[in-house]
Amino acid sequence: MEQRLMQGMVLLRGISACMEVAAVLLMLRATRLESLLRLNAVLGLVGPATFLAVSALGLAGLSGRLHPGRFLLVALGVLLVLLGTRPSS
Numbered sequence: 001m002e003q004r005l006m007q008g009m010v011l012l013r014g015i016s017a018c019m020e021v022a023a024v025l026l027m028l029r030a031t032r033l034e035s036l037l038r039l040n041a042v043l044g045l046v047g048p049a050t051f052l053a054v055s056a057l058g059l060a061g062l063s064g065r066l067h068p069g070r071f072l073l074v075a076l077g078v079l080l081v082l083l084g085t086r087p088s089s
Contacts, residue, residue, distance in 0.1 A: 005061040009054045016050040019043070048082065 023039050030036050055078045063071060 002061050005057050009057045012050055012054050012057070016046060019046055048085075051081075052078075 020043065023043050027036050027039055030039070059071070059075060059078075062074070066074070
């Protein structure tokens with residue numbers, strides 16, 4: 001089970017990296033600033049989604065081994081990263 005979770009984490013990060021490289025290649029070929037901005041917006045959505053998915057898989061793998069208090073601390077850490085990186089209004 002743990003091996004599958006680790007493979008899932010690696011696979012998700014690999015897919016995310018491939019999307020980043022593909023976006024860079026598309027950006028190099030783009031001729032309009034609007035196109036670059038749209039690609040950047042898509043990547044801005046993919047990054048946090050990848051972070052959440054990989055973190056969820058990691059937490060699922062650790063859930064049986066971590067003391068519940070420590071598990072909550074790790075989950076709180078993930079939440080704080082998301083809150084701390086959100087745009088200010």
